[in-house]
Amino acid sequence: MKRFREYSFADFLVELVIYGLFVALYLFFVFHFLSDWLKSMFSENRVEYAVVAFVLMFVQSVGLERLTTGLLFLIRRRKR
Amino acid sequence: MYFPISGTHLDPLVLVLLGFVVGVLGGFFGVGGSFLAGPALFAMGVPFNFVVGTDLLHIVGKSLVAAREHYVLGHIDLKLAGLMVAGTIAGSETGVQAIEYLKQGAHVNLVVGIVSILVFALIGIFAGFEGWTAVQSHRSGAQESGREKDRVAFGFFARAMEGIQLPPHVRLKQSGIESISIWSIVLVSMISGLFSGFLGGGAGYIRMPCLVYLLGIPTHVAVGTDLFEIIISAGYGAVRHAMNGNVDILIALVMQTGAAIGAQTGANLTQYFSGPRIRLAFAPLPILGAILVAQKLLSGGGH
Numbered sequence: 001m002k003r004f005r006e007y008s009f010a011d012f013l014v015e016l017v018i019y020g021l022f023v024a025l026y027l028f029f030v031f032h033f034l035s036d037w038l039k040s041m042f043s044e045n046r047v048e049y050a051v052v053a054f055v056l057m058f059v060q061s062v063g064l065e066r067l068t069t070g071l072l073f074l075i076r077r078r079k080r
Numbered sequence: 081m082y083f084p085i086s087g088t089h090l091d092p093l094v095l096v097l098l099g100f101v102v103g104v105l106g107g108f109f110g111v112g113g114s115f116l117a118g119p120a121l122f123a124m125g126v127p128f129n130f131v132v133g134t135d136l137l138h139i140v141g142k143s144l145v146a147a148r149e150h151y152v153l154g155h156i157d158l159k160l161a162g163l164m165v166a167g168t169i170a171g172s173e174t175g176v177q178a179i180e181y182l183k184q185g186a187h188v189n190l191v192v193g194i195v196s197i198l199v200f201a202l203i204g205i206f207a208g209f210e211g212w213t214a215v216q217s218h219r220s221g222a223q224e225s226g227r228e229k230d231r232v233a234f235g236f237f238a239r240a241m242e243g244i245q246l247p248p249h250v251r252l253k254q255s256g257i258e259s260i261s262i263w264s265i266v267l268v269s270m271i272s273g274l275f276s277g278f279l280g281g282g283a284g285y286i287r288m289p290c291l292v293y294l295l296g297i298p299t300h301v302a303v304g305t306d307l308f309e310i311i312i313s314a315g316y317g318a319v320r321h322a323m324n325g326n327v328d329i330l331i332a333l334v335m336q337t338g339a340a341i342g343a344q345t346g347a348n349l350t351q352y353f354s355g356p357r358i359r360l361a362f363a364p365l366p367i368l369g370a371i372l373v374a375q376k377l378l379s380g381g382g383h
Contacts, residue, residue: 016341023337027092030333031081038329039084050322053137053329054315060333061141064340065148072344 015071022067086130086328094124099138099335103342106139106284107146108349109303109362114139115200115285115369117335119376130328133321138332139314142339147307149347155304157254157297163262164305167269168276168313175277176320193377196279197370199286204367207289211360241294255297255305268294269309276313284310285366292359299358300350 034056041049081092098120102113114135121131150156182188244261251258268290276283284306291302321327350358 012345019341023096027334027337031330035084035330042085042325046323046325049329050319050327053322053327053332054140054319056329057137057141057318057332057336058144060336061144061340064337065145065344068145068341068344 011075015068015075018071019068023064083328083330085330086126086134088124088126088130088328088331090124090126090331092334095331095334096338099142099338099340100342101338102138102335103142103146103339103344104346104349105342105365106142106307106339107149107343107346109284109288109346109358109365113142115365115372119372121331122376126328126331129326130331133318133324133326134328134332134335136314136318136321137327137329138335138339140311140318141332141336142343143307143310143314145340146343146347147304147311149344150300150304150307153300153304153347153351154254155300155350156308157252157301157305158308159250160252160255160265160295160297161305161308163250163265164269164309165312167266168273168309169316171270171273171275172277172313172316173273174270175274175279176317178274178278190377192279193373196373197377199275199279200366200370200373203285203289204363204365204370206293207359207366208363210293211356211363214356215354215360239296242296252297255295255301257296260295264295272309273313276317283313285369288362289359299356303350303358 038049038052041052082089098117102117105113105116117135117138118131121135122128126134147156179188179192182191185191241264242257242260244264246261246263248262249259250262250265252260268287272283272287272290275286287309288302288306291297291306292299297305318327322329353361
């Protein structure tokens, strides 16, 4: 519990800016490379689309959770 | 920006911001936030069938992050969550079938809308009254620790459920419950699953209060365990909707980027508030949901 109490609003803003940069870059790649593929899959094979959609959401969630945890860790380490 | 799957033009920054707000609510209260995200997506121009499915998939992603945060904080009772899975899925399927039955008539939206308003309003009023009473009682009390700090004003509901003698019984160590009938847990999970299938979303707005008031689970553990259960109920619904062509994965992915950091923020915020204060702050959310549904019905959405 104590580790989170050390997390200030300024830390949150720093995390938000770094996170925003990563996410903007990530979304650019998703739309650039996956958009057409997902659209054609949606039109042709719904079962495959459902599985891919769930897996993509799972992978992104785990990835972003790792990213936010990693950023939190780095910000805390920088403060010591 | 154009989203080709649903054929809509949406501002991705607004989607990220919406995801962030819903993420904070989810991390803090353990709710999926469908009562807010659904109407917001609809207002932005997303077709209603895509609203329901896309919102469910985004909820899965957001709940995964928030549940992970709560797991690290020790706020998930895995034994309770595991016991609830079957009841949640059975209840959810019953709710879906009830919708299919109502679809045969002409007023499915009106019926679902009125039920939503009644349920949301009752939960909001009850949680607000109970939270306020518990906060007042906490203020007037002496130095308290542990479960006493998370005192529930209407504890007799939970004591009555714990008093059910129908075997088998289980011990929920993480929740501090020595013995409770499995049937009480199944009943609560079925009720919440039923609302999830009938009204949409993860039904955290009803599961979280049920866990606290009916099973006597400490608020922080109820929030974490509820999020775990939302992953199951919303995940099941999302896959079914995706197979029926009701999910725009690109919208869900954009929203989830905001929700991920919002969920982490909300989960960490729970440590600064006592259980009764979290429940008191939760009270306006179902009432807001009731107002949004009423507004939609009055503007002709019931037909």
